Amino acid sequence: MQLFHGRKMTYFSIALLFIVAGLTVLITVGSINWNTTDDDxxxxxxxxxxxxxxxxxxxxxxxxxxxxxxxxxxxxxxxxxxxxxxxxxxxxxxxxxxxxxxxxxxxxxxxxxxxxxxxxxxxxxxxxxxxxxxxxxxxxxxxxxxxxxxxxxxxxxxxxxxxxxTRATLYEMLFRYKSPTILFCILICFFGLFSFPIAGIVLGKINYRYLAFSVFCFFGGVFILAQSLFSYMPLWITEPVQCMAATTVTTHFCMLSALIYVKVCLEKRTNKIIGNIIIAAAALLTATALILHYTGVSDLYAGKPFMLIFVAVCAIILTFCLISEVNTKRETILTLTSMIPVMLCLMLDAFNEFFYFTSVPLFEIGMALTLLNQIVILIIDLRKQYLESIRYQQMQKELYEAKVSLMVSQIQPHFLYNSLTSIAMMCTKDPKKARNATINFADYLRGNMNSLKQKAPVPFTQELEHLKKYLMLEEMRFGDMLNIEYDITTTDFVIPQLSVQPLVENAVKHGVGMKEDGGTVTIATREEDDCYKVIITDDGVGFDTTKPVRDDGRSHVGMENVRQRLKELCDAQVIIESELGKGTVATIRIPKTENG
Structure with missing residues (x-):
């Protein structure tokens, strides 16, 4: 379902821009040295x-x-x-x-x-x-x-x-030195909680890739915040061990959410199984670490580096899984490029726990690069969705115009005159039959008018009933020269309204109707492994399919509309086979994937 189009999409983009700009100002203001006390x-x-x-x-x-x-x-x-x-x-x-x-x-x-x-x-x-x-x-x-x-x-x-x-000096230092980091973490959590889920709504469907990244963003922001403020934690949590536990737990959940995000983006069955095993192992490791901590066997801080090493190994495995799917899906490439900075920094951070070689906050840098990359991807996706929404609106307009054109082509003056003349002639000969024909004619016209309101494909049974009303009027006109046969073996599919009638009309008017002694028109349906088929066969005069369409004497305006609507709404195609003197076979092939 398309929820945001045109102007609404523009409003959303402007609002997002102002929010990001506002948070950037806050970060700048927060970085100002408001404490006049000299470091010394x-x-x-x-x-x-x-x-x-x-x-x-x-x-x-x-x-x-x-x-x-x-x-x-x-x-x-x-x-x-x-x-x-x-x-x-x-x-x-x-x-x-x-x-x-x-x-x-x-x-x-x-x-x-x-x-x-x-x-x-x-x-x-x-x-x-x-x-x-x-x-x-x-x-x-x-x-x-x-x-x-x-x-x-x-x-x-x-x-x-x-x-x-004084005892308040630590709060002053917190504001002085940590304001930019705090506001940066708020920005990350903001995108996690709001922007990416909203993007899923804008894109018109639940996007599990964005949802998983939202969770990762949120826990990543909380993790960076905890790592930056660990020295200040006792200001709010008086129990020393709980301060450490609260900070370390954020590491576990951040790493776990990162693995889940990568796993969600996997497509191949084998890779999904590997991803599920890794997620289960990481969750089990987190649970074990908590149990060992609260039973006093080994606290969370002692196990944190080993958790990082484990996650780093898992990240390498999942990265190779993503690389193996690079040619499968565009999202896989985007995920790979998005996760490379944070995964690389995560691995460096893990080794840094054992072989201290830098005090640079590697994971924070990787998280910032990943977030920036994902924002760029989000903007690209929103732009793509915006262009698709314009195309969707244009397509709906063209389909509506095609339906109007098709309906008008089915109610041409000569058809109305012929039907009404036939009914008038029956009024004196067979009033009961004339009454039924009048009701049938009214139902036929009502069905054509109602088709303008119908946007989605309809059950084939509904289309067949409307087709029978049309054929009854044609039988009334042609009499014994027109024989209609039905060979319906399946009706469990949908089809655009008024899409079969133009094919049947060609069979009646330009096939059987052009033959001196008339003929038979057969309407059949078949179900195959990958598609449904509607087959209209006539034993009329046929035509030469090698000649240009303008020279074969048939009406092609309605046919082109039918082809377009079948392609757009059901990804279906029309196949015409004909031979002079033997007749014509028109087949509508509807893929099952478009029919559930």
Missing amino acids: ETFTMIEGEYSVNGGEWKPTLDEVMVHEDFQKLTIRGRLTNVPKGDNVLGLTANDAWFTLKSDGKVIESNYRADDSVFKNTPGYTINYVSAEDIGDGQHIELELIDPYPLLSSKCLTEFFDMYVG
Whole structure:
């Protein structure tokens, strides 16, 4: 069903443009530095020396220390920025244990002395130390322990960070540094929740490719948001382990939705089976990770890199499946080009978990490129649909004009005069027969007029009843010279209204009607494996099919209209076979695919 045409499509495109422009403005405004506090007055570090895994002590050089791989890191010295007055020292710790000492005395730590299943999982925490506890220029010692020895350590600042300010400073930093990312994620989620489903409506049908990409967009936006705000999560979720779990679960669902999107685009049966197996395995892996987490066997963060590796392998398999279908369907090529950036970045991110080689947000970049690619595809599809809607309207107009022309051709003055004259002659000879003929003639005219309102094909039984009324009038005119036979073996199909009559009319007028002793017209139907056939046969004079149509004495205006309507509405074709002196066979071949 076509819901959007012409002006409505234009309105939708303009609205989409304004929404994207508005969100772009928001992103620009959000990126402005509204916090006038200088970085050196906000962030702080310990200036002195550090030791990795109990080794030798080295000077605390930022560019070296923050990239050290460690299981235990000890830093001692003095703070470069000391909290004073009402200010506090803020400590953000992510998936690492920390202990902060001042002059040898423990003043803050995120170790928990409980017996819960999560006692060995640090999670995400935000701690505050008052200026009184720190003192001015006292000796500070920080000990960090990474409880995940199998994973590669990333930047120190991703595990732990310190800042000086009030308890509201973290919100200020959130707005200052994360506004562009937040608004970018809102944009992605917006397209996931609204634009792509609306595109499915505009395209006139449920498009599972767009629907699956909508889900992927939404979870992708949530994933990027969670990965960007993980240090701020304890502001809203006070339980450290639940902060970590909420962030990591978004990874699982994002990866799963990406695999589902690729699987939906597969067409070949073998590839679909492979896709179903991969989706089932990924879902099972996610469920297993959750069970192991909440039973305390292995938390979600410990299993996240292995989940990424598994998904990366699955992505490679599904990509090869897509490549094997490149020649099958246009959507497959578009899906392949759309998913290459995000799949490639996903695989790089997975390896980055084990072999840390960059701090660049690879998946975010891949997601942005994929989204941009998909928006371009969406615009192309909408433009194509717009052009098709114009063509559809033009086709409907032409079909309507063809039906009017066909109806007029069937009610030509000589046919009306001949029918009415025959009825008038019967009024004195056989009034009862004349009455029936008058009713039949009225029904025939009503059927022709009603055909103008009928756009879709009608059951063949309906077309056959109308045809019988026409033939009754012709039998009344030709008398014994016209013999009509029916060989109907199937009626379980549809056909455009008034599409058989022109063929029968040619058989009557130009076939049997031109023969001195008349003849027989046979109307038959047949069902074959791939099609239905309507066959009109006459044993009349026939004609030479090699001659130009304008020279054979037949009427072809109605025939051309019939051919056009049969092709447009049923993808059917008309085949004419004739031989001089032997008769003509006209066959309408209707594919079964167009008849359900």
